[in-house]
Amino acid sequence: MSLKDRIGVDLGRRVSLEDGVAWAVEHSVTYIDAQLDIAPNGLDAFDEARCRSILKAADAGGIHIGLHTLSGVNIAEYSPFLSEAIDDYLAAYIDVAVQLNAEWVVVHPGHHFGDKQLRMEAAVAHIAKAAKYAEDKGATLYLENMNWEPDLAEVHYLAHTVEEAQYYFDRLDSPALKWSFTVNHAHLVPDGIDGFIDGLDTSRLGEVRIADCTGDYEVHMRPGEGNIDFGHMFARIEGLGFKGHYMNAFGSLDDMNIARDFLVERAAEAGVVTD
DSSP: OOHHHHEEEEEETSSOHHHHHHHHHHTTOOEEEEOOSSTTSOGGGOOHHHHHHHHHHHHHHTOEEEEEOOTTSOTTOOSTTHHHHHHHHHHHHHHHHHHHTOSOEEEOOOEESSOHHHHHHHHHHHHHHHHHHHHHHTOOEEEEOOOOOOTTOSOEESSOSHHHHHHHHHHOOOTTEEEEEEHHHHTTSTTHHHHHHHHSOGGGEEEEEEOBOOSSSOOOBOTTSSOOOHHHHHHHHHHTTOOSEEEEOSSOHHHHHHHHHHHHHHHHHTTOOOO
16 A cells, blocks of 8 residues: 555544545545544444444445544543543443444543643553453554643643653553554654654554644644654654554645645655655
C-alpha cells in the first residue's frame, strides 16, 4: 500500500458515519476514524441494523474504520458514580467497535487539576479494565499522547510528556493496548517528536496522528502552516519499519484529503519510499 493510501482522515463528528464512509470511497481515502458521542453518531444510536449497513458499505469500499473517544471525557475520574460511568463509557465504545468491525478505538489518559498522581492512578486502572474488556471482545485500543496546556491553566492533560506517557505504558501491558502518536502534541513540549520516538516502545505504535503547529500552543493547523518538519517525521517513523496508518486531524474533510499529497511530497524529499 502506498504512503498516500496509508494517510487517513479523521471524520470527528463532522458527518454521520454513513456519509463519512461514502465520502471516503468517493475520494479514495482508505482510513477514517469517527467520534460517537453526539448526533448524528451518538453511541446509543448504533444498533445491530445500522452497524451492519455501515460495515457492508465499508467492506465494499475497502475502508478501514476506527473510533475515537472524546478527550473531554476525563478517563482519570476517581469520584463515585463518575468513575463507574467511565468504565461504562469505554465498554460501550468497545461494543460498538466490535459491531462495526472497527480496527481501533483511540482512548485518552485523562486530565488533572493539580491532583496529578491520583488522576494518573485512576486513569491507569480504568484503561487496564477497558483493555481487558477489549481483549475479551477482540478489540484494540490506542492510547493517545496528549497536548501541553499553559502552566497557569487549571486543567492539564496527562501523558503530554515522555515521562508521563511512560508511566502509563509501563503499567499497561495488555496486547490489546497500543500507542496513538499525535506528533503535533509532541511538538509542544521540549521532548519533541524525536523524544517520543526515542523514549517510548515503538513496537506498540498503532497509528500516527498528524496536524501542524508552531510549538507555541495547541492548534491543529494544515501541514505547511506551522513549523513541523514532516519529512524528518516520516523518515524517523518509516525508518522504524512502521507499516500502520497515519491520520490527518485538522480543518475540513477536503483540507485533510488535499494535504495527503503535500505530506507524501515531504516524505519523498526526505528519502522515504512512498510507492
